[in-house]
Amino acid sequence: MIIYKQFTFDSAHYLPNVPEGHRCGNMHGHTYKLTVYLEGELDKDKGWLIDFGDLKKEIDPLIRMIDHKLLNEIPGLENPTSEILAAWLWNRIKPQLPLLKRIELNETPTSGVIYEGA
Template sequence: MIIFKKFTFDCAHYLPKVPVGHKCRNMHGHTYHVTFFIDGPIDDNLGWVMDFTDLKNIVKPVIQQLDHAVLNEIPGLENPTAENLAVWLWNELKPAIPQLDKIELMETPTSGVIYNGS
């Protein structure tokens, strides 16, 4: 069974490694939508894979680090592409959520990444 929970955060960033003249080299912001997918068996006693409140309580402090921040100023996100942000989120949360299966990160309504740890 796979369950999921969605979160939203707003932040700014710039992409220092893109060519001069590329619009994303300038500071700009996004409203990110991120979904965390948890894979596991349904607990026979409780009837769920994981308590959604427990998941929220684990993820919320990490999202708060990102919300209304400049991503480039966060250690490990000096080149904060959507891909690198998804990997960063995975590395931050996988130790606390061993059954984390994948992360879907939407940078815009039509662009995003899916990361499963590989």
């Protein structure tokens, strides 16, 4: 069984390694959408993989670390592309939620990254 839960956060960033004049070299912001997927066997007694409330409790502190922040100022996110941010999120979620299967991170409604760990 695979379940998912979605979270949103707003963050600013700039990409320091793009060519001069590239618009993403300027500070700008996104409303990100993070979708966290868990996979495993259902608890036979409860009938679920995990309580969605418990999943939210695990993810919310991480979201608070990056919501309404300049991502470039967060250690490990000095070059915060969507790909690097997805891996950064994965590395913080996976130890807390071993059933983590994948994350999907959208920086716009039409652009994003899917990450399934390294």
